[in-house]
Amino acid sequence: MLSKQDKELIAEIQSGLPLASHPYAEIGERVGLSEQKVIQRIGSLQAGGVIKRMGIVVRHHELGYTANAMVVWDVPDERLDEIGELLGSQDYVTLCYQRPRRLPDWPYNLFCMIHGQKRERVLQIIDAIVESEDLADIPHKVLFSGRRFKQRGARYL
Amino acid sequence: MDAVDRAIINRLQEGFPICDRPYLTVAKQLEITEDDLIGRIDAMLGAKQLSRFGPMYHAERMGGGLSLCAMSIPDGEFERVAEQVNRFPEVAHNYARDHRLNMWFVLATETPKRMGEVLGEIARTTGYPVYDMPKQEEFFVGLKFEV
Numbered sequence: 001m002l003s004k005q006d007k008e009l010i011a012e013i014q015s016g017l018p019l020a021s022h023p024y025a026e027i028g029e030r031v032g033l034s035e036q037k038v039i040q041r042i043g044s045l046q047a048g049g050v051i052k053r054m055g056i057v058v059r060h061h062e063l064g065y066t067a068n069a070m071v072v073w074d075v076p077d078e079r080l081d082e083i084g085e086l087l088g089s090q091d092y093v094t095l096c097y098q099r100p101r102r103l104p105d106w107p108y109n110l111f112c113m114i115h116g117q118k119r120e121r122v123l124q125i126i127d128a129i130v131e132s133e134d135l136a137d138i139p140h141k142v143l144f145s146g147r148r149f150k151q152r153g154a155r156y157l
Numbered sequence: 158m159d160a161v162d163r164a165i166i167n168r169l170q171e172g173f174p175i176c177d178r179p180y181l182t183v184a185k186q187l188e189i190t191e192d193d194l195i196g197r198i199d200a201m202l203g204a205k206q207l208s209r210f211g212p213m214y215h216a217e218r219m220g221g222g223l224s225l226c227a228m229s230i231p232d233g234e235f236e237r238v239a240e241q242v243n244r245f246p247e248v249a250h251n252y253a254r255d256h257r258l259n260m261w262f263v264l265a266t267e268t269p270k271r272m273g274e275v276l277g278e279i280a281r282t283t284g285y286p287v288y289d290m291p292k293q294e295e296f297f298v299g300l301k302f303e304v
Contacts, residue, residue, distance in 0.1 A: 001220070002219070002220065010212070010214070010219070013211050013212055014211065014212065014214070015209075015211070016202075016209060016210050016211040017173070017210055017211045017212075019195045019198060019199050019210075020195070021178060021180060021181065021191055021195070022177060022178065023179065023180070024175070024177070024179075025177075035177065039175055039176060039177070042175050042212075043175045045212075046175065046212075048218070049215050049218050050214065050215055050218045050219055051212045051213065051214060051215070052212075052213045052214065052215050053171075053172045053173075053212075053213050054172055054173035054174075054175065054211065054212050054213075055169045055170055055171065055172050055173045055210070055213070056166065056169040056170060056173075056198075056207050056209065056210045057207065057208045057209040057210075057213070058166060058170065058206065058207055058208065059205055059206055059207065059208045062204075062205060062206045063166070063206060068252075070254065070261070080294075081294075084294065084296035085296055087296065087297075088296035088297025089297065093297065094298075094299055095297065095298050095299075096295075096296040096297040096298075097292045097293075097294065097295055097296065097298075098292070098293040098294040098295075098296070099225065099290035099291065099292060099293060100290055100291070100293060102288045102290065105229070105257070105258070105288065106227070106258065106288060106290075111225075111290075112297075141256070143254040143255060143256045143261075144254065144255055145252040145253065145254050145261075146252070146253035146254060146255060147252070147253045148250070148251070148252050148253075149239045149242075149243055149250075149251040149252070149253070149262075
């Protein structure tokens with residue numbers, strides 16, 4: 001469980017780090033902690049995995065990555081681990097998750113993301129993976145993203 | 158965007174130091190000044206090339222709920238429903254995708270219990286069912302965009 005102090009700290013930094021030479025001191029001033037204490041708490045939240053990492057999130061559209069494909073697979077349950085590991089290890093695959101099927105409308109249980117600058121190139125990459133890894137018997141579908149309606153970080157507090 | 162901006166983006170997707178002078182540390186690695194680094198991050202946030210600069214949280218370890226959700230919305234209704242869905246503060250991002258399930262968004266809630274409530278509220282407000290597909294297993298996550 002997170003302490004009240006950690007929750008306050010998380011709430012204070014979730015919208016972004018101050019752009020100043022001592023950012024952690026500034027956060028400390030807002031929540032009534034010393035710079036060293038803020039550094040120690042954030043370090044420990046990161047070591048404990050509550051914070052996955054500090055850094056930036058890019059807006060991939062603005063950086064030219066406009067072909068963003070969610071590739072979904074209908075994998076027999078007994079082959080999920082094997083194929084999940086296999087797809088997760090491919091170059092260009094940035095995420096690979098198992099998610100539940102929602103039958104009858106949605107039979108797919110393995111999701112991966114491939115981002116590229118052009119659709120044709122992304123489709124070539126997917127074809128190459130299917131061929132080289134012998135996945136032709138695993139039904140898959142490619143869902144490119146169209147318009148983006150909202151992109152911001154999740155807020156928890 | 159020039160070579161220095163690109164180097165900053167590539168570097169900061171790998172993490173940010175937790176120490177007294179983190180900007181100075183990164184600036185030295187990139188052989189620029191601390192002021193230049195701060196100014197460029199500020200400019201890229203302003204130009205919306207970066208969406209955020211700060212911590213990425215692990216929703217489940219925060220005690221929260223996280224799910225990928227999809228809906229099937231007829232063309233003529235899409236704008237109205239997107240607006241209604243995006244009004245929920247728990248909706249983190251929302252993309253149209255080319256499938257019968259054509260609206261895909263991420264829901265992040267403060268507690269797992271709240272997830273069920275928000276899913277119900279979205280379905281009631283919009284009049285369409287929501288399919289939620291929370292992550293069951295993670296085989297790989299290495300989201301990084303080389304620029």
